[in-house]
Amino acid sequence: MPRRIRYDAWSPDDGRRTRRGGVTMWTSPWCEPGFRFTDLVASWQADTSGGSWIEVGAQARGERGWHALAHWQAGSTATCRSSGRDPQVDTDVWRPPGGADGYRLRVTAHPSASGRTPVLGRIGAVVSTGTVRVTTSSPLRREERVLDVPRLSQMTWAEVGGRGWCSPTSVSMVLAHAGTLPPTTDTGTVDINRVAREVFDPAYEGTGNWSFNTAWAATLADHAFVTRLHDLRDAERFVDAGIPLVASVGYPRGALRGAPTHGTAGHLVVIRGFTADGDVVTNDPGAPTERSVRRTYDRGQFERAWLGGSGGLVYVIHRDDQLLPRGAWSAANA
Structure with missing residues (x-):
């Protein structure tokens, strides 16, 4: 189907x-x-x-x-x-x-x-x-578009539980891009430990509850919700509108070349743009340092990891002045 x-x-x-x-x-x-x-x-x-x-x-x-x-x-x-x-x-x-x-x-x-x-x-x-697509989508255009999304690494908090904080770290990056994430430390940086407590689900025993992450983001941004997209062409339309996405991926070991997480059943990253060839520019919070968070992934490998891992699930977080793209992903377009 x-x-x-x-x-x-x-x-x-x-x-x-x-x-x-x-x-x-x-x-x-x-x-x-x-x-x-x-x-x-x-x-x-x-x-x-x-x-x-x-x-x-x-x-x-x-x-x-x-x-x-x-x-x-x-x-x-x-x-x-x-x-x-x-x-x-x-x-x-x-x-x-x-x-x-x-x-x-x-x-x-x-x-x-x-x-x-x-x-x-x-x-x-x-x-x-229905089933997700198995062929790689073709790019909408042939020019680079990359949004200026601040970089945060969950691994800088590894000693206090950060290895499992990909979702709140990704949400924090998108909120920072929207200009709605206040600094949470005396030095003006983001305390991911505190953010993780805002979305922690005791029944799940983790911070990866999709609904809870957007519910928390909605207390700071004008809009935040969970949806699914058909393919990366849909994601390109959001980037064209100036809206980065938090995407849920899952892939076997070695299936996403260049990823700091070599294989995972579930991981959240930020889609921040696309190269002229259509490859995906991300902020991957699993990188060991903030400097190494920006990662560019092969379009086909990333699309398979995203569609196969979560059915194309994304968090959409945006301000009132950022209009959503129209498309088949939504009847109401939020």
Whole structure:
């Protein structure tokens, strides 16, 4: 089956609100993507100040019950943050058995002990199905375009856990490019140790939860969400719009020539541009030093690692003045 992808998002003015006890629930409209999807990844923007928190759930068309996707609370000392423990949910991906023709999302707003209520800004989800492409995409153009994305290395924090911090390090680089990442140390540098605590998922026991990384980024940037792309031609359109992407890759040992991570089941890097030949210019946080973070990868090798490793998953983080490219990746274009 050809690859099908669709991203949709809603604001609090969409859907409907209900109250039950001391909590408020918001339910999105039903979404029917036009194909039977096999996986869903949600992302959201919410203010959970003062100890408030939200619960995110999903329901398939024709089902009576809901599937718990996540509990979310921002902050490095959050106590109400965990991925869902539903048997159909794998950390950040909901896979309905046999697929589903439609879905809706629900956000339950839990107030803090002092009565402060969380505020939902936006919530969306990407659904997909079908096989990824196996042939290398041709470049959109034959000229170099590389964005000026600051370089950060997770490995400079290896002694305190940094070997597993590729996702928060990549997000930090993109936020720094957008000009929305404040320095987190007295010397004006980025404390990746602190950033890692902002996205840590105790159920997953790591910092690689896709939804949590964009939820944290959304507290600093105007927009942040998870989606999937068909190929590197889609990624080129984002770079042309001035928006770097955080891409999830996975590849066997030796399959991505020049990578500091020789083989991995899952790793996050920043796509910051393309050479005139169409090869991919990245900031790879797995490099041993910040000086060596910039890496250029063969287009075919990178595309296979990205599409085969995660189905083309990316984090999109951007300001209001950075307009998203139009394309088949999204019906709503966030």
